[in-house]
Amino acid sequence: MSAKKTASPLSTEGPGHAAGATLRERPAAARARGAPLPAGSEWSVEAIAAYDEAIGRVAADYGLDCYRHEIEIISAEQMMDAYASIGMPVYYNHWSFGKHFLATENRYKRGQMGLAYEIVINSDPCIAYLMDENTLPMQALVIAHAAYGHNSFFKGNHLFKQWTSADAIIDYLVFARHYIAECEERHGVEAVERILDACHALLNVGVDRYKRSPHLSLEKETLRQKEREAYLQAQVNDLWRTLPPHLERAAEHAEQRFPPEPEENLLYFIEKNAPLLEPWQREVVRIARKIGQYFYPQRQTQVMNEGWACFWHYTLLNALYDEGALSDGFMLEFLQSHTNVVYQPPYNSPWYSGINPYALGFAMWRDLRRICEAPDDEDRAWFPDIAGSDWRETFDFAMRNFKDESFVAQYLSPRLMREFRLFTVLDDDTRSTLEIEAIHDESGYHALRRQLSEQYDLGSREPNLQVWNVDLRGDRSLTLRHFPHRRRPLGQSHLAVLEHLACLWGFTVRIEEQMSDGTGQLIAERKCEKRRRANE
Amino acid sequence: MTVRIVDRRFDSKNKSSVNRSRFIRRFKGQIRKAVSDAIARRGIRDIESGEKIGIPGKDIDEPQFTHGHGGVRETVNPGNDRFSTGDLVERPESGAGAKGGGSASPEGESLDDFVFTLTRDEFLDIFFDELALPNLVKRQLARIDEYKRIRAGYTASGVPTNINLRRTMRGAAGRRIAVGGPHAAQLRTLEAELRELRKTRAEDDPEIVRLRREIARLHARVEAIPFIDTFDLRYNNRIRVPQPSSQAVMFCLLDVSGSMDEGRKSIAKRFFMLLYLFLNRNYEHIEVVFIRHHTVAMEVDEDDFFTSRESGGTVVSSALELMRRIVAERYPSSQWNIYGAQASDGDNWNDDSPRCRELLESSILPCCQYFAYIEITEAEPQNLWLEYERLQATHPGHFAMQRIAVAADIYPVFRDLFKRRMPEAV
Numbered sequence: 001m002s003a004k005k006t007a008s009p010l011s012t013e014g015p016g017h018a019a020g021a022t023l024r025e026r027p028a029a030a031r032a033r034g035a036p037l038p039a040g041s042e043w044s045v046e047a048i049a050a051y052d053e054a055i056g057r058v059a060a061d062y063g064l065d066c067y068r069h070e071i072e073i074i075s076a077e078q079m080m081d082a083y084a085s086i087g088m089p090v091y092y093n094h095w096s097f098g099k100h101f102l103a104t105e106n107r108y109k110r111g112q113m114g115l116a117y118e119i120v121i122n123s124d125p126c127i128a129y130l131m132d133e134n135t136l137p138m139q140a141l142v143i144a145h146a147a148y149g150h151n152s153f154f155k156g157n158h159l160f161k162q163w164t165s166a167d168a169i170i171d172y173l174v175f176a177r178h179y180i181a182e183c184e185e186r187h188g189v190e191a192v193e194r195i196l197d198a199c200h201a202l203l204n205v206g207v208d209r210y211k212r213s214p215h216l217s218l219e220k221e222t223l224r225q226k227e228r229e230a231y232l233q234a235q236v237n238d239l240w241r242t243l244p245p246h247l248e249r250a251a252e253h254a255e256q257r258f259p260p261e262p263e264e265n266l267l268y269f270i271e272k273n274a275p276l277l278e279p280w281q282r283e284v285v286r287i288a289r290k291i292g293q294y295f296y297p298q299r300q301t302q303v304m305n306e307g308w309a310c311f312w313h314y315t316l317l318n319a320l321y322d323e324g325a326l327s328d329g330f331m332l333e334f335l336q337s338h339t340n341v342v343y344q345p346p347y348n349s350p351w352y353s354g355i356n357p358y359a360l361g362f363a364m365w366r367d368l369r370r371i372c373e374a375p376d377d378e379d380r381a382w383f384p385d386i387a388g389s390d391w392r393e394t395f396d397f398a399m400r401n402f403k404d405e406s407f408v409a410q411y412l413s414p415r416l417m418r419e420f421r422l423f424t425v426l427d428d429d430t431r432s433t434l435e436i437e438a439i440h441d442e443s444g445y446h447a448l449r450r451q452l453s454e455q456y457d458l459g460s461r462e463p464n465l466q467v468w469n470v471d472l473r474g475d476r477s478l479t480l481r482h483f484p485h486r487r488r489p490l491g492q493s494h495l496a497v498l499e500h501l502a503c504l505w506g507f508t509v510r511i512e513e514q515m516s517d518g519t520g521q522l523i524a525e526r527k528c529e530k531r532r533r534a535n536e
Numbered sequence: 537m538t539v540r541i542v543d544r545r546f547d548s549k550n551k552s553s554v555n556r557s558r559f560i561r562r563f564k565g566q567i568r569k570a571v572s573d574a575i576a577r578r579g580i581r582d583i584e585s586g587e588k589i590g591i592p593g594k595d596i597d598e599p600q601f602t603h604g605h606g607g608v609r610e611t612v613n614p615g616n617d618r619f620s621t622g623d624l625v626e627r628p629e630s631g632a633g634a635k636g637g638g639s640a641s642p643e644g645e646s647l648d649d650f651v652f653t654l655t656r657d658e659f660l661d662i663f664f665d666e667l668a669l670p671n672l673v674k675r676q677l678a679r680i681d682e683y684k685r686i687r688a689g690y691t692a693s694g695v696p697t698n699i700n701l702r703r704t705m706r707g708a709a710g711r712r713i714a715v716g717g718p719h720a721a722q723l724r725t726l727e728a729e730l731r732e733l734r735k736t737r738a739e740d741d742p743e744i745v746r747l748r749r750e751i752a753r754l755h756a757r758v759e760a761i762p763f764i765d766t767f768d769l770r771y772n773n774r775i776r777v778p779q780p781s782s783q784a785v786m787f788c789l790l791d792v793s794g795s796m797d798e799g800r801k802s803i804a805k806r807f808f809m810l811l812y813l814f815l816n817r818n819y820e821h822i823e824v825v826f827i828r829h830h831t832v833a834m835e836v837d838e839d840d841f842f843t844s845r846e847s848g849g850t851v852v853s854s855a856l857e858l859m860r861r862i863v864a865e866r867y868p869s870s871q872w873n874i875y876g877a878q879a880s881d882g883d884n885w886n887d888d889s890p891r892c893r894e895l896l897e898s899s900i901l902p903c904c905q906y907f908a909y910i911e912i913t914e915a916e917p918q919n920l921w922l923e924y925e926r927l928q929a930t931h932p933g934h935f936a937m938q939r940i941a942v943a944a945d946i947y948p949v950f951r952d953l954f955k956r957r958m959p960e961a962v
């Protein structure tokens with residue numbers, strides 16, 4: 001088969017260009033430009049500032065549009081702190097962050113993992129953390145990667161623009177932290193923890209996938225928070241209060257469901273409709289939901305975003321090298337780190353754990369540039385509208401308007417599939433063997449691309465659950481419906497999650513599975529009856 | 537425009553400490569069990585360090601809705617080296633991947649365990665919790681040693697109040713001699729020359745004028761050497777050293793006859809640990825002597841002390857006799873503070889018990905700071921206990937005894953001991 005002749009992903013031709021690359025000859029003309037930047041491995045504040053300025057200048061030459069940024073230097077321990085709270089500089093307190101901290105610390109001390117080189121926060125100004133243990137070349141790499149690469153992606157990509165408010169997130173986190181601390185004082189740490197545990201369990205079914213969330217703003221949040229408390233509570237009470245008089249008419253309305261349309265955002269539904277939550281509990285649910293929503297775009301654009309940042313650190317630093325500003329030693333250290341990051345182990349390697357988003361993303365962006373600059377016949381056939389176009393414009397368009405799923409569907413080229421030697425495996429539990437459905441050959445390209453794209457669709461990665469019905473006139477039970485994707489059942493943990501859901505809802509909760517004929521079959525139930533005395 | 541660079545390294549380090557303590561509080565049950573296993577593994581002397589703890593991963597899971605196994609799954613993988621379209625492949629063992637969990641790592645902890653390290657304080661906290669120690673005692677035991685500041689030579693930097701005048705002036709004088717020396721020597725020769733010349737020549741002779749000018753220049757240079765310079769300043773240096781007290785030896789006497797099972801030994805171990813911890817707070821240097829006995833006593837190392845088990849009868853006095861002999865040979869009571877801790881299940885030959893009392897009363901208690909006896913049993917007290925009760929009456933504050941069933945009963949044994957030390961400590 002033809003595929004065997006293609007280069008492996010790490011050959012000089014391949015996506016990991018750097019791996020086999022030797023230091024290129026510097027163009028003689030460029031040599032004169034740009035004074036050499038500080039060398040050596042020890043960093044200093046002045047050196048970092050010098051690098052930042054140089055990288056910023058090159059980035060501007062390429063037309064990268066970034067938020068202002070700020071660099072913060074932190075120690076390894078602080079890096080672990082930041083890790084534990086998902087990289088956010090301010091966060092409310094919760095035991096699970098302590099758990100993550102301990103796990104990270106333990107693995108770090110055992111040498112099982114190096115800390116991430118960087119954490120970057122999608123805010124305006126964008127904050128990039130540098131760890132003080134890193135060498136100067138590493139700091140330069142991180143600046144190019146985070147402060148210019150990720151930063152420009154945050155600013156340009158439509159998902160981030162639409163879903164997150166970079167100018168308000170820090171303020172909102174501060175608000176959240178204060179509010180939760182206040183609740184802990186008023187109602188006790190355990191009561192708050194109970195609600196947060198439940199919210200965390202439901203986070204991945206607590207996002208709006210299609211609606212746009214309104215802008216966050218600290219003033220608005222604080223101003224409206226009190227108001228909202230009262231209003232929401234009134235709403236909820238209303239819903240339930242009107243029930244008894246209509247009991248006799250229940251029969252004729254029995255067919256009507258509440259909500260009339262299935263609701264995908266479980267946490268939102270609870271915040272608005274859970275009958276027994278106190279106002280402060282609703283607010284806590286809202287906070288957890290809002291922050292979860294903020295991270296949603298990051299999960300949808302991992303390949304693009306990381307690939308984009310890798311592409312730019314690689315391109316920017318090479319541009320500086322061509323100018324003569326960087327030493328050969330610097331470049332060797334940089335290339336070594338870079339190569340480690342974008343390495344893709346093959347499926348049968350002991351280190352294999354799925355496709356490395358850095359490797360795939362970096363390879364795709366480089367490939368895209370190649371298609372624009374040096375297209376061959378295959379590229380012209382597959383990408384007629386971008387082959388030979390201006391790569392900066394094409395990049396800009398791709399970066400702004402796609403997410404992983406559509407990015408792969410649009411831009412994964414046959415050449416790259418050959419280089420990665422991709423193949424799909426079909427695992428059907430009704431058959432005794434696995435089947436190789438498509439490989440990197442003429443007949444398989446389309447199937448491979450469709451399949452890989454689907455793999456990055458969060459909708460198919462996570463089970464699809466919707467709020468199906470609330471028994472308003474009966475036992476107030478809440479029913480979720482699971483719409484199985486290709487017959488895949490729910491994982492075992494759904495029982496534990498149901499427990500959390502029951503705690504928030506206060507009455508019985510159920511999960512049904514949608515059968516092929518459209519009816520629901522009960523798969524799990526958690527009885528609960530938490531009425532307050534006044535209601536009885 | 538230059539970028540804003542903020543150095544946050546010296547900001548508060550323990551942002552996660554609240555989260556960490558919440559985690560520990562929440563899983564106290566599991567952690568306590570793990571600590572209790574750890575104590576069984578540890579030596580008495582290394583009670584003071586942190587501990588790596590593993591608790592079952594499934595207990596602390598954060599559940600989410602996920603896909604389960606089954607149904608149709610299709611995955612894309614890189615690195616094809618042998619497959620063509622339509623190939624059928626055997627399903628690998630254990631579902632999706634060859635990388636199944638659950639295998640044990642070399643350190644013997646299951647990979648599924650959630651492993652982390654407790655700090656020394658967290659570890660002691662849980663250890664004390666089990667022993668039901670009063671808070672005051674906990675504080676006293678957990679505190680870091682007090683330090684004393686002692687003088688340790690001189691340094692070149694410090695605060696003005698610590699300037700040492702003599703050292704400073706000596707240094708200044710030395711520097712003036714060293715720096716001014718060559719000039720002074722030259723001055724002397726020039727002056728001698730001048731004296732010679734004045735004998736033969738007139739005062740306004742150009743040579744004499746030149747000499748005078750040269751001499752004046754040298755004088756100016758010597759005078760320009762500062763009398764005292766910041767370079768000369770010396771300060772008294774003080775360093776902190778742990779408050780020394782003196783040395784102590786702790787005798788652990790354990791009955792290893794057949795009736796002492798693992799549970800009882802584990803309680804005995806905590807009893808010894810607590811005494812060790814107490815001594816460690818109060819003495820700079822501690823030695824521990826392990827004596828185990830059934831019908832005969834032997835001095836052993838710590839490993840043998842807790843692990844071996846022998847059957848047969850019990851002669852308690854053999855251990856006391858050995859302790860007396862070791863004290864006499866190696867630990868003169870003029871140089872050592874001697875502490876004894878004895879754990880037993882109370883069984884003894886009837887006619888041996890009076891002899892035990894006699895040994896304690898005549899030769900051991902007089903040279904001991906404190907002797908504690910615990911009887912780990914639920915049965916009726918036997919003659920050893922009765923004999924010892926007589927001792928307690930005559931040696932209050934010196935001798936403590938307690939019958940215990942669980943670890944929390946240990947503290948009362950030491951109550952007097954801690955009470956006595958408290959005023960010094962606080």
